[in-house]
Amino acid sequence: MRFLLVQIFYYVLVTEYIQATGLKWVRVNVPQYRSPGESAQLLCDYDLGNDTLYSIKWYKDHEEFYRFVPMARPQATSYKMEGIFVDMGLSDRKKVVLRTVNLKSSGLYRCEVSAEAPSFSSAQSEARMEVVYLPKEDPVITGVELQYQIGDEINLNCTSGKSHPAPVLHWYINEQQVASPEALIYYPQVQHRHGLMSVTLGLKFSLSSRHFLGGSMRVKCVASVSPVLWKGDSESVVESLAVKDMREALLLVRSSGYKVETLPGIFLILIPALLLCARLNLN
Ligand SMILES: *[C@@H]1O[C@H](CO)[C@@H](O)[C@H](O)[C@H]1NC(C)=O
Numbered sequence: 001m002r003f004l005l006v007q008i009f010y011y012v013l014v015t016e017y018i019q020a021t022g023l024k025w026v027r028v029n030v031p032q033y034r035s036p037g038e039s040a041q042l043l044c045d046y047d048l049g050n051d052t053l054y055s056i057k058w059y060k061d062h063e064e065f066y067r068f069v070p071m072a073r074p075q076a077t078s079y080k081m082e083g084i085f086v087d088m089g090l091s092d093r094k095k096v097v098l099r100t101v102n103l104k105s106s107g108l109y110r111c112e113v114s115a116e117a118p119s120f121s122s123a124q125s126e127a128r129m130e131v132v133y134l135p136k137e138d139p140v141i142t143g144v145e146l147q148y149q150i151g152d153e154i155n156l157n158c159t160s161g162k163s164h165p166a167p168v169l170h171w172y173i174n175e176q177q178v179a180s181p182e183a184l185i186y187y188p189q190v191q192h193r194h195g196l197m198s199v200t201l202g203l204k205f206s207l208s209s210r211h212f213l214g215g216s217m218r219v220k221c222v223a224s225v226s227p228v229l230w231k232g233d234s235e236s237v238v239e240s241l242a243v244k245d246m247r248e249a250l251l252l253v254r255s256s257g258y259k260v261e262t263l264p265g266i267f268l269i270l271i272p273a274l275l276l277c278a279r280l281n282l283n
Pocket residue numbers: 021050
């Protein structure tokens with residue numbers, strides 16, 4: 001009995017000792033965002049301790065696409081997968097280079113390191129990469145009439161450029177975001193080729209003199225793309241402003257008279273002018 005206890009104790013000690021000197025940690029370094037057509041370098045850093053490397057395996061969304069086994073011939077192998085084009089010349093036991101990424105390359109990348117006998121230990125680390133296509137065009141405001149009278153219903157559409165993920169649109173009247181649900185009309189997203197999407201948001205309100213500040217009213221539509229918001233298993237929301245693209249379209253409606261407030265009900269000609277398209281790129 002005493003002998004058995006000693007044996008167990010010895011066993012536990014030795015196991016812990018081996019683990020402490022073997023594979024210690026694995027860490028991936030994956031770019032968070034990439035644009036279609038760019039290359040992406042995925043790094044897998046690890047400390048084998050006294051262990052010898054048996055294999056490095058890379059997975060995208062739990063499916064293996066690259067393997068490096070020092071004892072195998074050839075040492076490196078890649079497996080066909082949509083959105084994955086491994087540059088075999090630049091990839092090795094520490095990194096994988098994806099040649100030209102596309103929207104299908106977005107996903108969760110995992111590197112798994114395994115040690116040779118006798119420890120056979122393995123460890124892994126993972127990170128997400130999003131391929132983001134920012135819109136090339138400004139949003140467009142349509143439905144503009146040549147003239148409006150106080151009391152008229154204003155009925156506009158704002159349509160974004162194509163992007164991935166889909167842009168988010170907001171309307172502003174005199175720099176105040178329109179939040180009231182009766183004023184906004186949501187239309188379904190439109191799917192385009194290559195996974196790109198565009199959206200349209202309608203704005204409907206009845207024109208009143210209080211909309212005119214100093215004789216004019218500014219109606220603005222802002223489209224923004226912020227690739228964020230993926231929910232991990234346990235983690236809530238990983239938000240990052242590393243990429244945020246904002247584009248806007250502005251509509252300036254001028255009153256023909258100076259004192260709009262004093263002319264309710266009187267025929268009033270307002271001249272809308274599509275003024276400027278500004279681009280804001282926050283990096
Ligand atoms: C691990 O490696 C170190 C230095 O390379 C050596 O001193 C040590 O004895 C090794 N330990 C084992 C358990 O092999």
